[in-house]
Amino acid sequence: MRVLTFNVNSIRARKEIVRDLFYYKSIDIACLQEIKTTEENFPQIHPEYKCYIHGQKQYNGVATCVRSRIEVDKVQKGFPGEEGESRFIYTQIGKWHLINIYAPLGDLYGERFHYKIRFYRRLREFVSQNFNLHKDLVVLCGDLNIAHQAIDVWDPQQWEGKVVFLPEERIEFDKLLGLGFVDILRYSTNRQIFTFYDYRGGAVYKGEGLRLDYFLVSKPVVKLTKGIEVLLNVRKRKKPTPSDHVPLIVEFRNV
């Protein structure tokens, strides 16, 4: 089972790129973030996939697209921590529980920062109230908008005191992992790998990136993980315009 997570920065602007990923990377389940549109205006990506969409006009929005032959048992669009913004969609597929997240960016200790902290607290409540991460097959993926450790930013000195790398938000990330999640990329390698490059300043050509997108998995899922793929070339392509985020694919042994 191959699962994609990808902050598309508008699904309407990126539908061909997503379609190609579905086809060439044989994706079974796609967790998309920042679709930036409503369900009515969500484009047809591929006829053999069904998309469960939690959208809104102009901003945010998440969608989980699943191969038509895969049966989806349950869908929950939204949770209390969103506070009116579309940032959460949960799907249950057999024994698998998939949480697709677009976390708030926040600001420098203003209202949006407190919103981000509340969002993380609510997310942990959702997980701890619904799952046992030592027994259940849980995959939490998406754009978490936090660079967890110094290795996850291209220049830790430059990023000190900046949003996505503030001590308080990194502690929120620690607490999420503390529930029993394993950060699959960091588990599989100690190399520095980024999933976001700013459009400005040629960041992707200079290697000036951040790791903001993650696969966090429960303990039993770790044993079922075959590998993780980071599609930097998709970010580096020029035409059509890429997203500023990098797609990630994890392959799981199905059960």
Place this chain on the structure above:
DNA sequence: ATGGCCACCCGAGGTGGA
């Protein structure tokens, strides 16, 4: 030589992203 922000709103330029 190369590349130097993009997409949304809508029909201009302001705003949010990170």
